[in-house]
Amino acid sequence: MTETRKPVGMELHHAIVSHYSAEVRMLQNQQYREWFDTVIAEDIHYWMPVYEQRYARDRRPDPTPGDAAIYNDDYAELQQRVDRLLTGQVWMEDPPSRIRYFVTNVEAFEIAPFEFEVFSNVLVHRNRRQNEVYVHTLGREDKLRKTDSGFKVFSRKLNIDARVVQDKNLYFFV
Amino acid sequence: MNGSSALVDNIGASQSRRVFWDQDVYQLELERIFSRCWLMIGHDSLVPKPGDFITTYMAEDRVILSRQPDGSLKAFINSCTHRGNQICHADSGSAKAFVCNYHGWVFGQDGSLVDVPMEERCYHSDLDKSKLGLAPIRVETYKGFIFGCHDPEAPSLEDYLGDFCWYLDTIWDGPDGGLELLGPPLKSTLACNWKVPAENFVGDGYHVGWTHAAALQMIGGELAGLSGNRADMPFDDLGLQFTMRHGHGFGLIDNAATAIHVKRDGYVKYLEETRGGIREKFGPERERLYVGHWNTSIFPNCSFLYGTNTFKIWHPRGPHEIEVWTYTMVPKNADTETKRSIQREAIRSFGTAGTLESDDGENMSSATYNNNGIITRKGWMNSSMGKDREGPHPVYPGIVGVSFIGETSYRGFYRFWQEMLDAPDWAAIRANDDTWDAMWTNRNFWPDRLSAKQAEPQD
Structure with missing residues (x-):
């Protein structure tokens, strides 16, 4: 697909990249409540669809939010996931996992006044227990809204590259 | 080879830890179970x-x-x-x-x-x-579910499912057309032996309150009381547990079909509108099943939760790894909105990022890998819960345990697992058709219990 839109200017681009770095820092520090309250908009659609491996000639449409999806959450549902992690009774996160995020290839476009479509690549590196290591790569398609209290994401589509997820679960936020 | 009697102790209700670890056991499973079962x-x-x-x-x-x-x-x-x-x-x-x-x-x-x-x-x-x-x-x-088998001597699929068909008909045939599967399947790898999730789904009501404490607390609903094992309730009257001739089995939690679903109005309405048809078609005993929640395994490696409606295949990848495939079961004749809502909730709880599923994977991996230690592996695992509080039932086929928190269907699963590993062919398995349940010696458990109940003064 040829991109005909013009990317945002340097200053806005820098602001968005800085926002992502701050977001990642909260997640890495397990400040899930702060993360949720700071960066998630109330009209969020947090979506990780399932893409089958199909022949190139296959004309069936791509998945919609009505189809099977690993994540398909609204605001309250995402909040419940945060609440669960903070109950103190998620045994598999005690001792906690160590998760690092690497966000690259950030491209941002203005789609409406104060609203931006942002593409990025995310590499997630998860260490658990003594010697469990999991690595995931994802393409991320965000829609951000610039508000008085910073950027809020109201649409996040996560395209995980692996057809067979190489991990025991994907219960972490990206 | 006839080594499996050293692996399962039916009377003592325990299994050698080698069943989760040894390469030669796995090889025998491929030859004698996966090459011969549906x-x-x-x-x-x-x-x-x-x-x-x-x-x-x-x-x-x-x-x-x-x-x-x-x-x-x-x-x-x-x-x-x-x-x-x-x-x-x-x-x-x-x-x-x-x-x-x-x-x-x-x-x-x-x-x-x-x-x-x-x-x-x-x-x-x-x-x-x-x-x-x-x-x-x-x-x-x-009833629309497709199975494959490599052994020409194996019984028909219907005979292989056997007495489990009586139960399955309740939901797979249903009031008017039964269930269908929604894909595409979610797929993930899990470092565990294939039997750990199979046994968990066939009969583990015990772990629900503890393993899933956080999720149940967050979801609320009928099972919130189990969270953290805090509720002080008698378990005997909350459900049942069943095991069949060929190792299939399930646990039933009464009146809890949709308990794990948060957004469930459409599905609850569908069940309410159709339960009368079930009563008419199958009688009150199966209406009870229809509105209950089932944790189920079809021997060997297919599991589902009816009510939650997640549907799993545990594809083995050697003794210490599986590929998990997750579909959703939905009523064929429900409206599109209800089907989609069931799928969302089923995946939200038991998909790859599921609020409950993510608790289980950790346990399954740990229960497998701890046995890499040679001393550890010499030990045995216990599945004795509810032993002697089970037996043949006047209404329900198979062997019935008194509570969904029990290990009746664990014992039935491993009983058949051992039988399959020992038997040279299906003829040898058929020869046990009349005596397969001899290990359950408390034959009068249910008749005694039911007549005692009848004798109780009514309120």
Whole structure:
């Protein structure tokens, strides 16, 4: 697909990249409540669809939010996931996992006044227990809204590259 | 080899830890269980039209399931009969033929070899194509659910499901058309032996309150009281547990079908509107099943939660790893909105990022890998809960345990597992048909309990 839109200017681009770095820092520090309250908009659609491996000639449409999806959450549902992690009774996160995020290839476009479509690549590196290591790569398609209290994401589509997820679960936020 | 009697102690209700670890045990399972049992491979709803196909696995064998022009089904090994390459690499689709990437051999929808490039110039009429079709697999369906089997001596699928059909009919036939599966499947790897999730689904009501404490607290609903095992309640009257001739089994939590679903109005309404039809068709005993929640395994490696409606296949990848495939079961005749809502909730709880599923994977991996220690592996695991509080029931087929928190169906699962490993062929298994449940010696448990209940003064 040829991109005909013009990317945002340097200053806005820098602001968005800085926002992502701050977001990642909260997640890495397990400040899930702060993360949720700071960066998630109330009209969020947090979506990780399932893409089958199909022949190139296959004309069936791509998945919609009505189809099977690993994540398909609204605001309250995402909040419940945060609440669960903070109950103190998620045994598999005690001792906690160590998760690092690497966000690259950030491209941002203005789609409406104060609203931006942002593409990025995310590499997630998860260490658990003594010697469990999991690595995931994802393409991320965000829609951000610039508000008085910073950027809020109201649409996040996560395209995980692996057809067979190489991990025991994907219960972490990206 | 006849080593399995050293692995399962039916009377003592325990299993050697080697069942989760040893390579030779796994090899025997591939030969004697996965090569001889009916294995779940699909559902009518996944291949609705002629030419539709899906690729799947039977244990570690790659398989193509293909809908024929006359509407029937065929399944065959997904491996070229020339030099062995995998023929179809797509998850699903529609195809007139399957063409091998290596030399271009062409196989028809029925698996027959229909074309060989430059056949005359290369083979000079010496190639008997009729003998080089893809290796066929027995395929049978029960209420739309499709199973494959490699053993010509195995019983029919209906006989293999056996007394479990009486239960399955309640939901797979249902009031008006039963269930279908929604894909595409979520897929993930989990470092565990395939039997750990199979046994967990067949009969583990015990872990629910503790393993899933956080999720139950967050979800609320009927099972919130189990969270953290805090509720002080008698378990005997909250459900039942069942095990069958061929190791299939399930635990029933009464009146809790939709307990794990948060947004459930459509599904609750559907069940309320259809339960009367179930009572009429199947009687009150199965109406009870219809509105309850089931944790179920069909021997060996297919599991589902009815009510939550997640549907799993645990494809083994050696003794210490599986590939988890997750579909959703939905009532065929529910409206689209209700189906989608069921799918969302089922995946939200038991998908790859599920609020409950993520608790389980950790346990399953740990229960497997701890046995890499040679001293640890010499130990035995215990599954004695509810022993002697179970037996034949005047209404419900199989062996029935008194509570969904019990290990009746664990014991039944491993009883049949051992029988399969020991038996040289299906004839030897059939020879046990009349005596398979002899290990349950408390034959009067249910008659005594039910007559005592009847004698109780009514309120």
